[in-house]
Amino acid sequence: MFINGQWETGAAVFEVYNPATGEAVGSVPDGTRADAARAIDAAGRAFASWSQTTAYARSELLYRAWQLMRERRDELARTMTLEQGKPLKAARNEVQYASDFLLWFAEEAKRVYGRTIPAPRPDQRFIVLHQPVGVVAAITPWNYPVSMITRKVAPALAAGCTIVLKPSEATPLCAVEVFKILHEAGIPDGVVNLVTALDPEPIGLEFVENPRVKKITFTGSTEVGKLLAGRAAAQVKRISMELGGHAPFIVLDDADPVRAAKGCLLVKFLNTGQACISPNRLLVHRSIVEPFAAEFKKRASAMKAGSGFDEGVSIGPLVNREALEKIECQVADALHKGATIETGGARLTENGLDRGFFYAPTLLNNVTPKMRIYREETFGPVAPLIAFDSDQEALAMANDTRYGLAAYIYTQDIARAMRMLEGLRFAIVGINDINPTAAAAPFGGMQESGLGREGGQEGIAEYLEVKLAGISI
Ligand code: NAD
Numbered sequence: 001m002f003i004n005g006q007w008e009t010g011a012a013v014f015e016v017y018n019p020a021t022g023e024a025v026g027s028v029p030d031g032t033r034a035d036a037a038r039a040i041d042a043a044g045r046a047f048a049s050w051s052q053t054t055a056y057a058r059s060e061l062l063y064r065a066w067q068l069m070r071e072r073r074d075e076l077a078r079t080m081t082l083e084q085g086k087p088l089k090a091a092r093n094e095v096q097y098a099s100d101f102l103l104w105f106a107e108e109a110k111r112v113y114g115r116t117i118p119a120p121r122p123d124q125r126f127i128v129l130h131q132p133v134g135v136v137a138a139i140t141p142w143n144y145p146v147s148m149i150t151r152k153v154a155p156a157l158a159a160g161c162t163i164v165l166k167p168s169e170a171t172p173l174c175a176v177e178v179f180k181i182l183h184e185a186g187i188p189d190g191v192v193n194l195v196t197a198l199d200p201e202p203i204g205l206e207f208v209e210n211p212r213v214k215k216i217t218f219t220g221s222t223e224v225g226k227l228l229a230g231r232a233a234a235q236v237k238r239i240s241m242e243l244g245g246h247a248p249f250i251v252l253d254d255a256d257p258v259r260a261a262k263g264c265l266l267v268k269f270l271n272t273g274q275a276c277i278s279p280n281r282l283l284v285h286r287s288i289v290e291p292f293a294a295e296f297k298k299r300a301s302a303m304k305a306g307s308g309f310d311e312g313v314s315i316g317p318l319v320n321r322e323a324l325e326k327i328e329c330q331v332a333d334a335l336h337k338g339a340t341i342e343t344g345g346a347r348l349t350e351n352g353l354d355r356g357f358f359y360a361p362t363l364l365n366n367v368t369p370k371m372r373i374y375r376e377e378t379f380g381p382v383a384p385l386i387a388f389d390s391d392q393e394a395l396a397m398a399n400d401t402r403y404g405l406a407a408y409i410y411t412q413d414i415a416r417a418m419r420m421l422e423g424l425r426f427a428i429v430g431i432n433d434i435n436p437t438a439a440a441a442p443f444g445g446m447q448e449s450g451l452g453r454e455g456g457q458e459g460i461a462e463y464l465e466v467k468l469a470g471i472s473i
Contacts, residue, residue: 001029001196002179004042005189010035014198016173019085019317020307020356026083028172031195033202036164037210039193043135043162044212046190051132051160055109058158062106065185069099069150069178076146076177081308083173084145085316085356086271088308098147098178100439101154101455108460109158125471130464132160133238134214137207139200139228141220142319143274143379145171148219148242149178151443151454153192159463161215164193166203168220170319172196208232215463218242221377222403222448229451240452240462242276243445244377245405248398249279250420252391255410255432257288261295263410264383267434269303269361272316273381274323276449277406277428277437280378281367283394286387293365293385297343300361300383305348307356317356318380324357327380331362334371334384339364344381375401391416395423404446408434427453 001008010029018025029035050058069076077091086094117126136156140148149165156163167175179194197203207213208231216232218225219242232239249268251260268279284292305315318324324347331345344362359381367374367384374384388394398407407426411417417431427446430436437443442456452462 001031001035001039002183002192002194003035003039004046004193005183008035014169016083016170018082018356019319022355026173028176028196031166031197031203033206036166036195036203036206039164039195040135040137040206040210040212042190043164043193046188047132047135047162050162050188050191053160055112055158058160059106059109061185061187062102062109062154062157065181065187066099066102066106068181068185069095069102072177072181073099076174079173079177080145080171083171084142085319086308087313087316090271091308094144094147097439098150101147101150104439104455105154105158105460108155108457112159112460112464119470123472125473127469127471129467129469131467133463133465134161135212136161136163136215136217136463137213138163138165139204139207139216139218139220140165140167140175142168142170143271143276145174146178149175151459152217152219153178153182155454155459156217156463157187157191159460161463162191164195164207164213166195166197166200166207169196169198169200204228205231208234208237211235214238215240217462225450240454241450242443242452242454243405243448243450244403245276245278245445245449246280246375246377246401246403247277247406247408247426248281248283249408250394250398250410251282251284251288251292252394252409252411252413252416253285253287254412254416255288256412257284257292258295260410261292262299263432263434264408265296265299267408268383269300269315269381272318272359274319274379278379279383279408281374281397282383282385283388283397284385285394286389289365289385289387293342293363296363296383300363301343303361305353305358305360306351315358315361315381317358319357321357323380324359327359327378327382330373330376330378331364331382334364334367334373337368337371339367339371339384341365342385369397369400377403391420395420399423399425402448405444405449406430406436
C-alpha cells in the first residue's frame with residue numbers, strides 16, 4: 001500500500017493469481033478499513049497545500065508521470081498480462097491508452113477557466129470559479145487495470161484534488177506499478193494513496209461514510225455501483241459511476257457484411273469480451289445474416305486461445321471461475337430456448353488450458369429476447385446474433401435494455417446513420433467505427449450504465465465545484 005508517501009506492507013497479505021494458469025504470481029497487503037481511514041486522513045491533510053499549487057506545477061508532475069509510464073510500457077504490460085491475462089500486445093495498447101490520460105489532463109489542468117456573466121443590476125458583477133472538490137475516493141475494476149486508474153487519478157490531480165484508490169483485488173500488482181510511477185514523478189506525500197484489499201466492502205464503507213471524502217468515483221458493475229451510489233447519497237457526496245453495458249452492434253442491410261463482421265469480431269473479442277463496450281447483441285438485417293455469420297464464424301474459429309505471453313494468441317483467459325460459469329449458464333439457457341451454435345460454445349481445456357479459465361470464441365444464432373443473454377451483460381467471448389427486418393425494429397431492440405453505454409452502427413447511408421444515432425439511448429456510438437474512445441473524448445454511460453464522464457473536457461469537470469460570486473460594486 002502507499003499511504004502518505006510511504007510504501008507499507010500491512011499486517012496481512014493476499015495472493016494474486018495468473019488466470020491463464022491458476023498460479024500465484026505475487027502478493028499484496030490486505031488493507032483494512034483503518035488503513036483506508038489513514039489514507040483518507042493523509043489525503044485530507046495534503047489537500048490544503050496541493051489545491052493551492054499552480055495548475056502549471058500540477059501539469060508538470062502529470063507530464064513527468066506520462067513520460068515514466070511510456071518508458072515502462074513493456075514492463076507494465078508484462079505485469080498486466082501476468083495478473084489479468086490479456087495478450088501482451090493488447091496490454092501494451094492499454095498502457096498507451098492509460099498514459100494518454102496523464103498527458104491529456106496535464107494539458108487540461110491549465111484550461112480550468114472561470115467565467116464572467118452579465119448581471120441584471122448595473123452595480124453588480126458575477127464571476128464563476130471552478131475549485132477542486134476535495135478528497136476523492138476511487139474504486140477500479142480488473143478488466144483495464146492500468147487505464148481505469150489513470151482515467152481517474154489524472155483528472156483528479158489536474159483539478160487540484162487528492163485521492164485514495166482501491167484497485168480490484170484481482171489486479172493489484174498493476175496498481176502498485178502505477179503508484180510507483182506517480183511517486184517517482186514527484187507527486188507530494190499524501191496526494192495519491194493506494195489501499196489494496198481482498199475484501200472490498202470495508203474499504204468501500206469507509207469511503208462512503210468518512211465525511212472527509214467529498215467524491216466517490218467508481219468503475220465496475222452496475223450492481224456494486226448502485227450500492228455505492230445509494231450509500232454515498234447519505235452524505236450527498238458527489239459521484240461518478242462508470243458501470244456495465246450491453247452494447248448493440250447494428251448492421252443495416254446496405255452495409256458490407258464482411259467488413260461489418262470483421263469489425264464486430266475485433267471489438268467483441270477484445271479482452272476476451274471482458275470490456276464494458278463489448279457488443280452484447282449483434283443485430284443484423286435478415287437479408288445479410290448469412291454472409292455476416294459466415295465471415296464471423298470463419299474468423300472466430302481461427303482465433304488462438306492461450307497465455308497472453310504466447311505468440312499469436314488473441315483470446316486470453318476469463319478472470320476467474322465465476323466468470324466462466326456465468327457464461328456457461330447464459331449459453332445453456334440460450335440453447336434451451338432455441339438458439340443455435342455457429343462456432344464455439346464450450347470451455348477450452350486442451351493443451352493445458354484447463355489450468356486457466358478459457359472459453360471458445362462463440363457465435364450464437366437465432367437469439368431471442370426471452371434469453372438471459374439478450375439482457376444480461378455477458379463479459380465473455382460469446383456473440384449472440386439476432387436478425388431484424390427494419391431500421392425501426394433494430395432501434396427498438398437496441399434500446400430494449402436498462403444499460404446505455406456503447407452502441408455500434410454499420411451502414412453506408414449517412415442519413416440512416418444519423419437517425420439511428422439520434423434515436424439510440426447510448427452515450428457512445430461508433431458509426432462504421434469499432435473504437436470510439438480516446439483520452440480526448442468523453443466516455444460514460446446513460447441509464448444504468450452510469451453517471452458522469454471520464455476523459456475529454458468533461459473528465460476534469462467531474463472533480464471541480466462551481467462557485468459563483470455576486471459582487472456589488
Ligand atoms: P465489480 O463491480 O465486481 O468490481 C469493481 C470494483 O468494485 C472492484 O475494485 C471491487 O473490489 C469493488 N467492489 C466490489 N464490491 C464492492 C463493495 N461492496 N464495496 C466497495 N467496492 C466493491 O466489477 P468488476 O468485475 O471488477 O468489473 C467488471 C464490471 O465493470 C463490468 O460490469 C463492466 O462493464 C464494468 N466496467 C465499466 C467500465 C465503464 O467505463 N463504464 C469500464 C470497465 C468496466
